[in-house]
Amino acid sequence: xxxxxxxxxxxxxNNSMYTMEDPYLFRGKWSSVFNNSNPIYLExxxxxxxxxxxNAKNNPNINYIGIEKNGSVLSYAIKKIEExxxxxxxxxxxxxxxxxELFYKDIDLLYLNFSDPWPKNRHxxxxxxxxxxxxxxxxxxxxxxxxxxxxxxxxxxxxxxISLVNNGYKIEDISLDLTNKEDxxxxxxxxxxxxxxxxxxxxxxxxxxxC
Ligand SMILES: C[S@@+](CC[C@H](N)C(=O)[O-])C[C@H]1O[C@@H](n2cnc3c(N)ncnc32)[C@H](O)[C@@H]1O
Numbered sequence: 001x002x003x004x005x006x007x008x009x010x011x012x013x014n015n016s017m018y019t020m021e022d023p024y025l026f027r028g029k030w031s032s033v034f035n036n037s038n039p040i041y042l043e044x045x046x047x048x049x050x051x052x053x054x055n056a057k058n059n060p061n062i063n064y065i066g067i068e069k070n071g072s073v074l075s076y077a078i079k080k081i082e083e084x085x086x087x088x089x090x091x092x093x094x095x096x097x098x099x100x101e102l103f104y105k106d107i108d109l110l111y112l113n114f115s116d117p118w119p120k121n122r123h124x125x126x127x128x129x130x131x132x133x134x135x136x137x138x139x140x141x142x143x144x145x146x147x148x149x150x151x152x153x154x155x156x157x158x159x160x161x162i163s164l165v166n167n168g169y170k171i172e173d174i175s176l177d178l179t180n181k182e183d184x185x186x187x188x189x190x191x192x193x194x195x196x197x198x199x200x201x202x203x204x205x206x207x208x209x210x211c
Contacts, residue, residue, distance in 0.1 A: 001047050001191075003072050012075040016082060018091045023102060030106040033090060034063040039108040042067065042140070044096045044128060045115055049077030051189040052111075056089040058187075063088045065107075069095040096128065103140035110137060112149040114191035117156040129160035134167045145169070145209040150178060150202060152195040157203040169207035178204040 006012065013019055020026075026033050030040055039062050043052050046066035056064045066089070068074040074093050081089070094102065115128040125132050129149065137145065147164065151157050165171070175181045179202050192202060 001070065001073050003070070003076060006072040006075045009071040009075040012078055013071060013093050016078045016091070017085070018078060018081060018089055019093070020090065023090075023092050023094070026106075027102060028104040028106065030063075030065070030103065034088060036063070038063050038088070040065060040106055040142075041109045041111065042103070042107045043111040043113065044099070045069070045113065046077055046091070047073060047114075048190050049081055049091070051113055051187055052089065052091075053077075053081050053084070053086075054187045056086050057084065060088055064090070066091045067094045067096055067099075067102075069093070096133070099133075100136040100139040105140070105142050107140045108142055109146040109148065110141075112147065113189045114151055114195075115149070115156065117151070117153040119155055127156065127159065127163075129156075129163050131163060131167055134163065143211055146206070147208075148204075148206045150189070150192060150204050152191075152200040152202055154201075154203065157205070161205060164205070164207045167209075169209045171205065172208050173204070173206040175204040176201065178202040 031037050041062055041064050043066045046052050046068045049066060052064050052066040068077065071093050074091060078091060112128050118124065118126045124130055147169070149160060178186060179196055195202065
């Protein structure tokens with residue numbers, strides 16, 4: 001996601017009610033952050049935060065954690081989300097590369113929405129559904145491992161289906177045209193809205209790996 005550099009991004013991030021000084025301290029005990037035992041859903045790469053904000057507003061009995069590596073992008077999300085006082089949402093400026101240092105058996109479901117496709121073979125490891133990321137995700141889930149992904153990138157979608165199945169996941173739901181999928185409650189992301197306007201096809205996948 002390309003945005004202008006936000007000069008006071010650190011100030012915005014550090015002063016937000018949605019962020020925390022040292023998120024590493026809560027590895028293995030994220031329920032204590034929310035002060036309840038509700039499920040915790042994680043989104044990696046929240047962009048400007050529309051998807052996680054709408055989810056957190058609609059589902060007060062689910063806790064949400066959003067991770068975004070780009071501080072400027074995250075500060076845009078925070079400015080939007082600060083209007084609301086949601087006790088079931090936390091945001092972290094963080095690169096998912098080290099995701100297993102932040103969580104240990106804390107997460108119930110992981111969202112990967114319009115992740116960067118990294119099409120070159122030499123960048124395969126950077127794809128958020130590569131085996132090296134999936135190995136890290138294995139450590140962060142409480143019990144069963146549930147992942148939902150959306151993308152308009154056919155190459156990344158096909159790659160992800162193969163990678164997830166090869167790593168022990170079973171397909172629970174799949175759509176090659178999410179925009180026209182019936183009986184499906186879909187909260188659109190910023191990128192999704194942009195791509196729908198361009199008539200791009202949206203792919204959707206829900207997979208599970210049981211213990
Ligand atoms: C293409 S944008 C999609 C944003 C949003 N999910 C949407 O659908 O509108 C991908 C976002 O993921 C973030 N991102 C990419 N790799 C990441 C990583 N390893 N850790 C955290 N965030 C990442 C990028 O900074 C960018 O904001």
